[in-house]
Amino acid sequence: MNTKTTVLSALLLSVLGGTLAAPQALAAEQCEIDTRKTRVVSERVGRKVQKAYELYAEDQVDAALAELIEIDPSGDFDKAYVARMIGSLYAGKEGHAKTALKHLKIAVDIDQLGGSDHANTLRLLGDLNISERHFDDALKYYDQWMAFSCKEDTNVYLRMASAKYELKQYADTLTYADKAIASQKEPNKGPYSLKMAAFYESKKYDDAAKIAEEIVRLFPQDRRHWIQLAQMYMLGEDYKKSLYTMDIAYRRGYLETASEYKMLAQLYAQNEIPHQSAKIQEKYLKDGLVEKDESSLSMLANTYHQAKSIDKAISYYGEAATMSNNSRYFMRQASLLMERERFKEAKVAARKALEGEGLKSAGEVQMLLAQAHFYLGEYKSAHSAVVSASKDPKSKNAARGWLSYIKETADRKGVQL
Known part of the structure; x- marks a missing residue:
């Protein structure tokens, strides 16, 4: 039912003396809404009102x-009646x-x-x-509505909970959200979401996670709730539950955004499963779900390094270095190439590190270069590089x-330096 129809129905019911579907009664006691006498507008006003209805x-x-x-x-009644009609019509505009x-x-x-008119206006x-x-003001009128009508309504409680949340009154938010839940006939995620948000804003992450669990239980088909639950677990530093939840979401095909895939990869790494983290990262880069840039490539390289997949790490550090010309990645690549005894390639990477951007310690790179030359039997070049390294405070001792x-x-080899 649209707004216009709702307003018109309320007005016509008022004129005809009918009543709208009543929300659940709070108590069996007699309420003021029931004691109000039915009144009608004066004949002069009535003619104008009828014309307004027709238009x-x-x-x-x-x-x-x-x-x-x-x-x-x-008269006061006529004034109130006309004011209500005008206000109701403007409310629909x-x-x-x-x-x-x-x-x-x-x-x-x-x-x-009259009783129903006054209640509906409140x-x-x-x-x-x-x-x-x-x-x-909204809370004031809702309180007046409940006191006048002795009725409760799920949507009213939900709106009161929302108002309390906006006012940062989180304890009251929980109270009204619980009343909304208790009065609803079918599960509605609105009050649960407000409870979770109130706990979150209060930094009660374990309580927020419990509500998120309830939301997933009641609305399991909404993919966003699974991501939300994993986030609540993460905020509470329960990384195992967070990973378990995100893994279920992943297997069900619920992950869609780059941030969600990154979160899953991060959780695998935090749970000391770097190889699986790297596989996830590699997949979303290959599929184009995440842009292949310096940040994503260096993260993948670092994760493969943690997983001790050195050749993969070398490759991705190289891609990150080439894309950004960042000396840090060239240096890491050179170090891993030395570990793999790929000395010729290490020399190339070390030189690129010296020529790249953001270099903090030329001496450390010169040390890598010196070692690469040394293991290739290029003692003169190794000596030259190590002399340069000795001039840098960070590498002079080594x-x-x-x-x-x-x-x-x-x-010993008979080589003149």
């Missing part, structure tokens, strides 16, 4: 409003909430409307104030030891 039914909302605004009611609120407040403050004031982010070692080896 509204023909979708001539502005004309209906013009007809109502021309009325100059004298986009961008006129402020005007609607003004007229509806007049109707409520006069306090002469609730509409609550709804409009929520939409206008006047949360304290360089001194290698300097004498290179000299001794060259002398």
Whole structure:
């Protein structure tokens, strides 16, 4: 049912003396809504009101409003009734909430409307104030609606919980969310989401995770809830449960975004399963789910390094280095090439590190270069590189030891330095 139909139905029911479907009663006691006498507008006002109804039914909302605004009611009941009608029609017009609120407040403050009309006006004031982010006013009118009608409603409790959340009153958010849950006939994820958010904002991550578990149990087909649950576990530093949840989501095909795949890879690494983390990263890079850039390539290289898949690490450090011309990646590649005794390639990577960007210690790279030359029997070049390394404070101590070692080896091999 659209807004226009809802407003019209409420107004017609009011005129005909009918009632809207009543929310669940809070108690069997007699409430003020039941003690209000049914009243009708004066004949003069009634003619104008009837004309306004006819225009509204023909979708001539502005004309209906013009007809109502021309009325100059004298009695309090007539004033309240016309103000309510004007406010209700403005409530159905986009961008006129402020005007609607003004007229509806007049109707409520006069306090002469019949039971259902007064109750519906209070609730509409609550709804409009929520939409206008006047949360304290919304809560006031919802409280008045419940007190007047002795009824409760899931949507009202949910909106009150939302208002309390926006006001950062998280304990009250939980209270009203629980009332929404208790009163609902079918599970609605709204109050559960508000509870989880309230616990999250209160930094009670374990409690937030418990609510996230409940959401997954009630709404297992929504992929976002699985990701959300994993995030709550992660915030609570329960990385095993977080990984388990993300792995289920992955196997069910629920992962879609780059950040979700990165999160899964990160969790494998945090749980000391680097090889699986690297495989996930490699897959999403190959499939184009994540852009192949310096960051993603260096992360993959580092993960393969942790997994002791040295050749893979060498390859991806090389890709990251070539893409960025970053000396750090060339240096890491050179170091791993030395570990693999691929000395010629190590020399090339070390030289590129010296020529690249962001180099912090030329001496450390010169040490790698010196060792590569040395193991290739290029003692003169090794000596030259180690002399350069000895001039860098970060590498001078290591360089001194290698300097004498290179000299001794060259002398033994009969090589003039």
